[in-house]
Amino acid sequence: ARIxxxxxxxxxxxxxxxxxxKLVIAINGRxxxxxxxxxxxxxxxxxxKNSLLTENxxxxxxxxxxxxxxxxxxxxxxxxxxILAGDTFTYKFVVDRPGTYLYxxxxxxxxxxxxxxxxxxxxxxxxxxxxxxxxxxxIILNDWYxxxxxxxxxxxxxxxxxxxxxPQSLLIQGRGSFNCSILSTPxxxxxxxxxxxxxxxxxxxxVVPGKTYRLRISSLTSLSALNFExxxxxxxxxxxxxxxxxxxxxxxxxxxSGETYSVIxxxxxxxxxxxxxxxNVVSRPLHPPTGLAIFNYYPNHPKKSPPTTPPTGPLxxxxxxxxxxxxxxxxxxxxxxxxxxxxxxxxTLLNTQNEINGYRRWAVNNVSFTLPHxxxxxxxxxxxxxxxxxxxxxxxxxxxxxxxxxxxxxxxxTSSNSIxxxxxxxxxxxxLQNANTxxxxxxxxxxxxxxxHDFWVLGYGIGKFDPINDPKKYNLVNPIMKxxxxxxxxxxxxxxxxxDNPGVWAFHCHIEAHFYMGMGVVFAEGVEKVGKLPSSIxxxxxxxxx
Ligand code: C2O
Ligand code: CU
Numbered sequence: 001a002r003i004x005x006x007x008x009x010x011x012x013x014x015x016x017x018x019x020x021x022k023l024v025i026a027i028n029g030r031x032x033x034x035x036x037x038x039x040x041x042x043x044x045x046x047x048x049k050n051s052l053l054t055e056n057x058x059x060x061x062x063x064x065x066x067x068x069x070x071x072x073x074x075x076x077x078x079x080x081x082x083i084l085a086g087d088t089f090t091y092k093f094v095v096d097r098p099g100t101y102l103y104x105x106x107x108x109x110x111x112x113x114x115x116x117x118x119x120x121x122x123x124x125x126x127x128x129x130x131x132x133x134x135x136x137x138x139i140i141l142n143d144w145y146x147x148x149x150x151x152x153x154x155x156x157x158x159x160x161x162x163x164x165x166x167p168q169s170l171l172i173q174g175r176g177s178f179n180c181s182i183l184s185t186p187x188x189x190x191x192x193x194x195x196x197x198x199x200x201x202x203x204x205x206x207v208v209p210g211k212t213y214r215l216r217i218s219s220l221t222s223l224s225a226l227n228f229e230x231x232x233x234x235x236x237x238x239x240x241x242x243x244x245x246x247x248x249x250x251x252x253x254x255x256x257s258g259e260t261y262s263v264i265x266x267x268x269x270x271x272x273x274x275x276x277x278x279x280n281v282v283s284r285p286l287h288p289p290t291g292l293a294i295f296n297y298y299p300n301h302p303k304k305s306p307p308t309t310p311p312t313g314p315l316x317x318x319x320x321x322x323x324x325x326x327x328x329x330x331x332x333x334x335x336x337x338x339x340x341x342x343x344x345x346x347x348t349l350l351n352t353q354n355e356i357n358g359y360r361r362w363a364v365n366n367v368s369f370t371l372p373h374x375x376x377x378x379x380x381x382x383x384x385x386x387x388x389x390x391x392x393x394x395x396x397x398x399x400x401x402x403x404x405x406x407x408x409x410x411x412x413x414t415s416s417n418s419i420x421x422x423x424x425x426x427x428x429x430x431x432l433q434n435a436n437t438x439x440x441x442x443x444x445x446x447x448x449x450x451x452x453h454d455f456w457v458l459g460y461g462i463g464k465f466d467p468i469n470d471p472k473k474y475n476l477v478n479p480i481m482k483x484x485x486x487x488x489x490x491x492x493x494x495x496x497x498x499x500d501n502p503g504v505w506a507f508h509c510h511i512e513a514h515f516y517m518g519m520g521v522v523f524a525e526g527v528e529k530v531g532k533l534p535s536s537i538x539x540x541x542x543x544x545x546x
Contacts, residue, residue, distance in 0.1 A: 010115065038122070139218070144176055170279050354412065356368060408436070449508060458474040
């Protein structure tokens with residue numbers, strides 16, 4: 001195994017990813033940032049210099065379990081204090097499993113300012129993967145807002161509430177196309193929106209006719225659930241969140257924020273033309289225009305537009321279609337151990353939209369999560385007293401008296417930074433229960449992401465989870481393991497994981513605004529087994545001078 005050393009500088013820069021010029025947070029001048037390429041077992045060292053001048057930062061390595069290094073998880077308030085402006089912080093961790101992963105800011109709402117990138121971990125030399133391809137490409141899908149994160153945060157935390165709205169455009173590998181002509185602002189700086197800026201020319205995936213490609217598709221949207229397709233080409237799904245999937249063929253793939261997939265695509269269509277690669281919003285009625293890239297058959301000109309109208313994706317409200325794809329994702333035979341057949345504890349998490357003193361929030365069992373000022377990892381490991389709420393959060397909601405199809409009778413919630421303490425090595429089931437929002441006949445899709453673990457996806461359903469009969473239908477034979485999973489509108493999703501990774505781990509909705517508004521929980525396990533904490537993660541709250 002090798003050590004891979006990266007030196008990154010994080011800095012605000014002007015960029016025009018979708019032709020509209022705005023300040024983004026770039027790594028070494030780029031957004032998406034550099035791709036981390038490694039082999040299973042390698043150690044990644046990222047020396048991160050925060051040159052944001054007046055703003056803190058933290059970076060999370062999404063999908064990397066941080067076994068033995070919980071302090072490198074990069075989650076501000078959970079695993080570390082924020083990295084102060086001007087400071088350099090070193091992340092060091094092992095990529096212990098091959099697969100497709102991500103990294104992104106995990107402080108405030110910095111992710112949507114463009115601070116993200118890909119991690120690609122290949123199998124060890126000599127190890128053969130159960131699928132073949134000639135070449136490998138990473139594509140990050142994203143949605144893009146023109147407002148600064150400061151404005152977004154100010155809107156979400158204002159009274160009356162101001163929603164951030166739908167994104168202005170969809171990006172494919174950091175490139176999108178905003179229609180500048182719809183801007184009527186007379187005082188816009190000349191050239192601030194320029195559709196012929198090469199920075200926003202569509203991303204090009206060049207393929208050689210007859211060859212086979214592994215496309216590593218991931219999503220880091222702030223809000224949108226996406227559907228991605230390559231016009232006229234089938235895709236065979238082979239990997240999800242770093243785990244081998246029993247292959248299945250689809251025309252387009254639904255992908256939720258925080259998920260990664262590998263699909264195999266063969267360049268087997270008419271080679272005399274190019275094709276659209278398209279991303280479209282699903283699960284929300286209002287959309288930005290289709291995100292477009294060019295699937296370019298060599299030797300056609302890479303800029304040559306395909307002769308066809310771009311695909312517009314499936315019906316936005318076809319939940320059944322998305323549920324069917326979720327259900328189709330199974331573990332590849334011989335690659336994933338089945339889960340323990342029983343669990344030690346079941347935690348049911350009701351997802352609701354709420355209000356606290358007139359502020360709009362999201363909550364889990366009517367508790368809206370807030371991050372503490374002292375990172376839990378340090379607070380627990382160093383016994384820093386009551387730096388967070390010690391009362392355990394609720395394990396359930398009043399299911400018997402709750403109608404998930406109605407706006408909640410009492411929308412008031414409480415806020416807390418309390419956490420679930422899990423018995424080390426115990427098996428935990430999580431039931432994510434979706435419900436109606438504060439608008440009638442409305443329920444959203446929430447992609448939940450767990451830090452520090454992969455979980456088995458035991459099942460999905462629509463309606464209220466039935467604790468007697470639904471567990472009988474769990475897939476205990478070949479459930480996929482993932483780190484991010486969707487809970488569909490008015491639906492439930494059941495997960496199982498083993499609390500075997502000493503540390504403190506966030507579990508939250510990957511929609512950036514939802515987590516910011518309280519849609520998350522935290523698990524702590526085996527903290528007494530955590531090694532000596534590096535002092536570089538301290539310096540804030542009760543850890544001052546520690
Ligand atoms: Cu990719 Cu806690 O998030
Ligand atoms: Cu959400």
